[in-house]
Amino acid sequence: MTKNFEDHDSNNLIPRNDEFGLSKAEQDSKFIADQAPAPLLKQLLGFWVTFKSMFKKVNTVQYPEVKEPTAPRFHGRHQLNRHPDGLEKCIGCELCAWACPADAIYVEGADNKPNENYSPGERYGKVYQINYLRCIFCGLCIEACPTRALTMTNEYELADDQRGKLIFEKEDLLAPLRNGMVKPPHPMYPNTTDENYYRGEVTSAHPSQGTVNND
């Protein structure tokens, strides 16, 4: 992996300004009085350029009807992920809220009761709010999250007609329960600690944890 990275010679990259002919323009950045004006016919060629482009393919995307996929790493709406057995990954540590430069995240943690866990380990996020009127989609919260509980989706349609509707609660942000997951609160997988969860050793729900979601 690292070797490949070193092999990637920076000389192989085409500088952006070459692509757009800017470096070429810089080469002829002579003093303006040294450049004779183009002959009249050549100046009039500009009209042909605009006329010609009337018949070119337009770049417009008919947005609400046609939606183009975003870039794979587009910073969209957040999502709170789950472990494979349905427990939430969020442990209510508030690191995301502290990392947030726009102060858009509010988290309140609480203690998990024995056998009624929301997340593996001691704590879980009881209240989790993201204010999308403040969020600048920088992704620092995702970098801060120690359990990979918070990630971003590609969803970008986040407009609404009331301010209140743009404060997303925990249930709005939580990933859906997939097949084979058990709706928390429920006990942890038998004979495991939170560390087993983080190492990815819990891959499915155990019958003792509760009824499995089978939509």
Add this chain to the structure above:
Amino acid sequence: MINSKGMVAQLLGQDPGWVIALKGLLIFIFCVVLTIMAVWGERRIVARMQMRLGPNRVGIFGIIQGLADGVKLALKEDLIPKTADKIVFIIAPIISATTCFMAFAVIPLTGEVSFFGHKTVMQLTDLPVGVLYVLAIASVGVYGIVLAGWSSGSTYPLLGGLRSSAQVISYEVAMALSLVAVFIYAGSMSTSDIVVAQDRWWYAVILFPSFAIYCISMVGETNRAPFDLAEAEGELVGGFHTEYSSLKFALFFLAEYINILAVSSLATTLFLGGYRAFPGLGFTETWLGGWFTLFWFFAKVLIFFFVFVWLRGTLPRLRYDQFMQFGWKTLIPVSLAWILIVSTLRVMSDQGAPQYLIFGFAFAVVLIYLVISNYSDNAKAKLATDYKNFTPENPEFPIPISNRTEQVIQIRDEAKK
């Protein structure tokens, strides 16, 4: 068929009152509807030139976008700034919007047609000095812009208004001068007579320099890109209409587009044979009882409108001093020289001068042009060589040392390598 001068005036003299009223109403509706379509058309065409689609949501192809915009503007809050001179502030857009319609009164839209059984032409009135009337009305229209700029009580509108007045005054001179050649050839200032006089050749062909000057100055006259210095959204926010909102702004908007159509119609009438068909299609003029001539008139006006849009899509805005320089130092002298040539030729042919004298005169004119252009080219070349030989390290006169000087030295040194 109308084939002699003064016939239109005679026909119009027989119009009963109801025909005149109905024609006035029709011209008004025609202008407003055309404006609404023009706004949409312009946005669609400019969008295409920029590889966009433009408005395509309201109605089929977004065709009633202009109407929707109008309704939106009408429903908006109407603000009058505290520092504005209230009365003038309100009157200004009204002046702009009313005068622009008036120019259409003397434009002949069709040849002879049957209008509800009444034999007439689609022209509200025919004045012996019709074209001068159009010019006069266009100048009054500028009062709207100037007063709007002044009465807003704000800096940008004032600058816009001042620019606009300077602009329209300078370009109107060139515009009027370009029309003189037409008057000389047509022997009349009446719009309908000028159309009649173009039965064989359009004046755009035989008076091409006049046509070119008119086309340039009409863009300046209507404050359109690349001469839209009065609005100049990049430098003056919106120019004279910065402080305007709601219906008052809509009136300015309407006035701008009707002005475009008015100058285009005038150009069509004076240079492109008005309602007459394109060359070789003269038989179409009698179709639909003569109403088909309206189509030809429309076609020509819309071609002009397309050119207006095309200019906007292609050219950047001129710098103010270059714009004025172009008007006063190029357009006006060229028009004056052209008028001299045309009137001399006209007098010569009227007085029955021998052919060789006429050709000799034309030859002399070409020769003089070549000599003058040679001189100006030489002057330009000398300026360029002077500039090249200019040494910032050791100037003949003291110049302040600045970054710019250092840059020049650097560029020069690099060029020498």
